[in-house]
Amino acid sequence: xxxxxxxxxxxxxxxxxxxxxxxxxxxxxxxxxxxxxxxxxxxxxxxxxxxxxxxxxxxxxxxxxxxxxxxxxxxxxxxxxxxxxxxxxxxxxxxxxxxxxxxxxxxxxxxxxxx
Amino acid sequence: xxxxxxxxxxxxxxxxxxxxxxxxxxxxxxxxxxxxxxxxxxxxxxxxxxxxxxxxxxxxxxxxxxxxxxxxxxxxxxxxxxxxxxxxxxxxxxxxxxxxxxxxxxxxxxxx
Numbered sequence: 001x002x003x004x005x006x007x008x009x010x011x012x013x014x015x016x017x018x019x020x021x022x023x024x025x026x027x028x029x030x031x032x033x034x035x036x037x038x039x040x041x042x043x044x045x046x047x048x049x050x051x052x053x054x055x056x057x058x059x060x061x062x063x064x065x066x067x068x069x070x071x072x073x074x075x076x077x078x079x080x081x082x083x084x085x086x087x088x089x090x091x092x093x094x095x096x097x098x099x100x101x102x103x104x105x106x107x108x109x110x111x112x113x114x115x
Numbered sequence: 116x117x118x119x120x121x122x123x124x125x126x127x128x129x130x131x132x133x134x135x136x137x138x139x140x141x142x143x144x145x146x147x148x149x150x151x152x153x154x155x156x157x158x159x160x161x162x163x164x165x166x167x168x169x170x171x172x173x174x175x176x177x178x179x180x181x182x183x184x185x186x187x188x189x190x191x192x193x194x195x196x197x198x199x200x201x202x203x204x205x206x207x208x209x210x211x212x213x214x215x216x217x218x219x220x221x222x223x224x225x226x227x
Contacts, residue, residue, distance in 0.1 A: 004158070033214065040123065042203055042217035043159070056212060091158055103149070104215065106158035
């Protein structure tokens with residue numbers, strides 16, 4: 001998977017708790033994308049970030065979800081007050097430049113289960 | 116109606132068969148077309164990429180794009196049990212949103 005590291009791989013939360021998912025892109029990649037995959041469905045775009053900037057968050061739910069990609073450290077996808085419908089696999093992908101034509105390198109995903 | 120439609124399968128074929136996977140789409144702005152392969156409990160990995168219309172071949176894999184019909188295909192020759200996975204088509208416009216739109220994936224099982 002070309003070095004995109006996601007953790008935790010599995011996360012269990014009770015309703016109302018916070019979930020925090022981390023993604024370290026391929027070394028040298030400064031563009032990070034988060035996608036969500038529900039069972040038996042394809043990946044749905046959530047957010048596109050560059051270092052310290054949110055470029056496109058059109059796929060993010062308006063409430064409870066936030067993402068960041070600080071100058072130092074991994075990208076973080078934060079889900080506050082989780083509900084059962086948030087249970088899904090969350091995939092992070094990276095690319096070296098914004099001119100890339102969809103050739104993304106994906107991590108192995110973080111699987112969130114909300115009880 | 117979804118922007119990208121893909122038959123979920125499952126598609127079961129014997130080893131050595133030729134496999135044909137397809138997607139249709141509605142957004143005429145899509146210019147980049149990709150096929151990703153996803154093994155169970157793993158992340159997607161890029162398999163094939165094409166720009167605009169035409170064919171592209173890589174080993175046992177051939178990708179075809181017919182923009183006039185808004186239809187893309189992936190052919191796998193001499194299929195192997197190791198090809199058993201979910202195949203996701205993905206597309207992106209040349210300008211504007213820098214995000215892929217994925218099909219729901221077709222699950223392929225190659226029987227030894």
